[in-house]
Amino acid sequence: MITSFLALEPAYWQSTIFKLLMAFVAVLLPAGGTVYLYLFKMVSFMQSRLGPMEAGPYGSLQLVAELGKNLQKEDLIPAKADRFVYAAAPYVVLVSTFLLVLVIPFGPDATFADLDTGVFFALAVTSVSVIGILMAGWASASKYSLLGGLRAAGQLIAYELPLVLAVVGVVIQAGTLNLQGIVSAQIDGQIFGWGGIGNPFILTQFIGFFIFMVAVQAELTQTPFDMPIAESELVAGYMTEYSGFRFLMFFIGEFATANIFAFLASVLFLGGWSIPPFIADALFADGNYSNIMNFVGPLIMGGKMLVLTFIIYWVRFTYPRFREDQLQKFAWKFLIPLALVNIAVTGLLKVVFE
Amino acid sequence: MAFGSGLVKGLGVTFKEITKTVTKGAETVQYPHQKEDPAPRARGVIALHEGNCTSCMLCVRECPDWCIYIEGHKELAPPRRAGGKPRQVNKLDRFDIDYGLCMYCGICVEVCPFEALFWSPEYEYSEPRIADLLHDKTRLSQWMETVPDFETYEAGSEAKVLKVPR
Numbered sequence: 052m053i054t055s056f057l058a059l060e061p062a063y064w065q066s067t068i069f070k071l072l073m074a075f076v077a078v079l080l081p082a083g084g085t086v087y088l089y090l091f092k093m094v095s096f097m098q099s100r101l102g103p104m105e106a107g108p109y110g111s112l113q114l115v116a117e118l119g120k121n122l123q124k125e126d127l128i129p130a131k132a133d134r135f136v137y138a139a140a141p142y143v144v145l146v147s148t149f150l151l152v153l154v155i156p157f158g159p160d161a162t163f164a165d166l167d168t169g170v171f172f173a174l175a176v177t178s179v180s181v182i183g184i185l186m187a188g189w190a191s192a193s194k195y196s197l198l199g200g201l202r203a204a205g206q207l208i209a210y211e212l213p214l215v216l217a218v219v220g221v222v223i224q225a226g227t228l229n230l231q232g233i234v235s236a237q238i239d240g241q242i243f244g245w246g247g248i249g250n251p252f253i254l255t256q257f258i259g260f261f262i263f264m265v266a267v268q269a270e271l272t273q274t275p276f277d278m279p280i281a282e283s284e285l286v287a288g289y290m291t292e293y294s295g296f297r298f299l300m301f302f303i304g305e306f307a308t309a310n311i312f313a314f315l316a317s318v319l320f321l322g323g324w325s326i327p328p329f330i331a332d333a334l335f336a337d338g339n340y341s342n343i344m345n346f347v348g349p350l351i352m353g354g355k356m357l358v359l360t361f362i363i364y365w366v367r368f369t370y371p372r373f374r375e376d377q378l379q380k381f382a383w384k385f386l387i388p389l390a391l392v393n394i395a396v397t398g399l400l401k402v403v404f405e
Numbered sequence: 406m407a408f409g410s411g412l413v414k415g416l417g418v419t420f421k422e423i424t425k426t427v428t429k430g431a432e433t434v435q436y437p438h439q440k441e442d443p444a445p446r447a448r449g450v451i452a453l454h455e456g457n458c459t460s461c462m463l464c465v466r467e468c469p470d471w472c473i474y475i476e477g478h479k480e481l482a483p484p485r486r487a488g489g490k491p492r493q494v495n496k497l498d499r500f501d502i503d504y505g506l507c508m509y510c511g512i513c514v515e516v517c518p519f520e521a522l523f524w525s526p527e528y529e530y531s532e533p534r535i536a537d538l539l540h541d542k543t544r545l546s547q548w549m550e551t552v553p554d555f556e557t558y559e560a561g562s563e564a565k566v567l568k569v570p571r
Contacts, residue, residue: 096426097419100433369419370412 070163077152081314081356082307083114084218088357089364090306097368121302121315129192132292134294136190141293141300143183148308150176155314156231158324158348169230170222174215181207184279187301188289199288201318202375203272203279209382210276217262220397221252221319234323240378248327253320258393262386264359267312268366269382271305275370278378309363310356317355324348363394380396419532445553447526448509450540452548454570459522461493464513464522472506473513495546500542505535523569525551 061069091113095102103110128134154169156162166172181204188200222228225236233252240250253260269276272288280288290301319322324344325331373381407455434441443449461479481491514522525548532538540548553565 093423096431098424099426101426101431101433101435104435365416365419369415404450 053055056354072357074152074163075151077157078149078307078311079303081310081353082303083355083363085310085360086306087111087114088359093361093364094368096261118299120141121295121299124298126295126297127292129292131192133190133192135218135296136186137292138297140183140187140190141297141304143186144180144304145183145300147179147183148304148311150179151308151311151315154230155311155318155352156234156348157352158325159231160343161324161348162344165231167231168228169232170218170228170319173230174211174218177214177308178207178211180308181211183304186213187293191289191292193292195286195291196289199279199281199285199291202281202285203289206269206272206276206279206378206382209379210266210386213262213382213386213390214266214270215340216387216394217256217259217266218319219390219394220256220259223394223397223401224252224255230323234318234325235350238325240330248329249323249325251320256320256393256397258389260316261396262390262393263316263320264362265386266382267309267316268363269378271309273309273363275366275373276378277372278375280371309360311361313356313359314352316359319354321359322354323355324352326351415504418486435447443526443528445526445556446524447528447534448524449526449528450504450524450530450548450551451467451507451514451545452523452525453500453502453545454521454523454538454540454549455497455500455542455546457519457570458497458500459519459566460497460500461518461522463516463518467512467516469510469512471510474501474503495541500545501539502545503539504530505538520567523549523552526553527551 087110091102091110101110103113105118106112118129128137151173153163154166154173156165156169178373184203184207185200188196188198188203191197221233223231227233227236238249241255242248242250272279279285280290285291290298293301324343324347326347458475461474462475465471465473465475475497477495478495479493480496481495484491498506514524530538530540530564549569549571552569554569557566558564
């Protein structure tokens with residue numbers, strides 16, 4: 052725990068409360084930041100306008116205004132809706148987001164849970180949101196919601212596979228499912244005997260990185276994979292009937308998950324919280340910098356997350372939407388075979404070089 | 406054309422637009438603080454020059470939305486020359502345009518044979534209550550101040566440039 056650096060020995064309940072608070076910070080702070088920075092501002096710049104400018108300096112408090120607006124709205128439940136399932140669905144989606152952040156390492160000790168099967172856990176809990184979306188689509192008692200929910204389920208299951216298979220290459224190379232282990236494998240790695248920048252797996256697993264980012268885009272149901280939401284034909288897909296706070300939860304779930312996938316991608320492919328070893332060696336002669344990294348690490352992770360979410364939103368607001376059959380074809384006929392070939396080649400090279 | 410080159414090009418377009426907006430500013434203006442100048446003959450609001458109106462009702466009949474309401478009566482005016490017959494003139498009792506209905510087609514302005522209606526480029530007259538969008542003849546006459554002069558036609562044109570009555 053970070054607190055050991057402050058010479059504190061927190062009791063179990065203290066560290067649990069601390070972790071709980073930090074989980075909210077780790078989910079909501081990046082979500083708010085990227086929504087303002089990218090969803091409000093960058094997209095406006097792409098369309099040659101300035102975006103929100105009135106709330107706060109340069110519109111920076113716009114999110115607070117949106118929050119206030121959504122909290123005041125009436126919480127509508129359709130008359131024929133399955134009330135319990137309808138009300139529970141946004142929580143299920145949001146829970147999957149919070150479960151996902153648990154295994155992300157933000158520093159040598161700054162993790163919520165250092166699981167030995169961290170990658171497996173992360174990829175497993177992403178599937179929970181599918182259940183939430185199906186619940187929302189089914190329980191809304193609306194044709195738009197049902198179609199959106201079914202499309203989302205089909206898409207999320209189709210793109211779960213390339214997501215998992217893309218990570219397998221990294222796991223083979225690192226030789227561990229532990230996310231901390233993957234980070235240290237990248238720090239200790241060498242490029243042809245030179246360990247100056249470690250070996251970020253994006254260099255060897257660039258195909259895996261590409262597949263991962265495409266699959267993430269689809270998992271988030273962001274354009275070009277936003278067939279489940281498709282506002283021109285399905286109103287808002289599975290979110291059609293939701294309003295007020297429940298809609299806000301879907302909204303937070305969507306954009307917070309984008310950040311957490313970006314965190315995950317930066318752990319798997321970009322070296323996570325580490326700084327390149329040649330800089331670390333120059334700064335910390337004794338080679339023991341793990342205490343400082345517990346504080347610098349989250350910032351580095353934040354920087355990498357900003358770069359990756361920039362790509363996610365950049366793609367999102369550049370491309371038009373895939374048709375449903377194109378979308379399925381792209382997953383099953385292109386991404387999955389490519390990922391399998393990538394795994395085979397990685398495995399072969401692993402055997403050859405070691 | 407390599408596979409995927411169009412995708413890269415697309416990303417380039419949006420990125421170029423970002424840098425353009427950041428470095429050179431946006432194409433839009435921040436409305437309540439800054440205002441765009443409307444084109445000189447922009448169709449903002451219709452102004453009425455009351456003195457020219459004879460309540461002939463042509464505009465009322467031609468209006469596709471039936472948003473103009475005119476009521477008038479005849480009055481006797483003193484004769485032009487001494488000893489002559491008193492003249493009969495039309496007096497406007499009511500000239501309303503309901504901008505809640507108006508679709509800004511401009512047929513009334515076109516059709517007016519006495520040059521009583523003019524386009525003004527003013528556009529800031531929205532109201533919280535829809536009934537307040539009914540402009541009566543005092544309000545319509547006030548818009549006359551904002552009517553710009555007609556532009557001179559291009560060289561060689563034989564049409565006379567109209568003058569806006571002030």
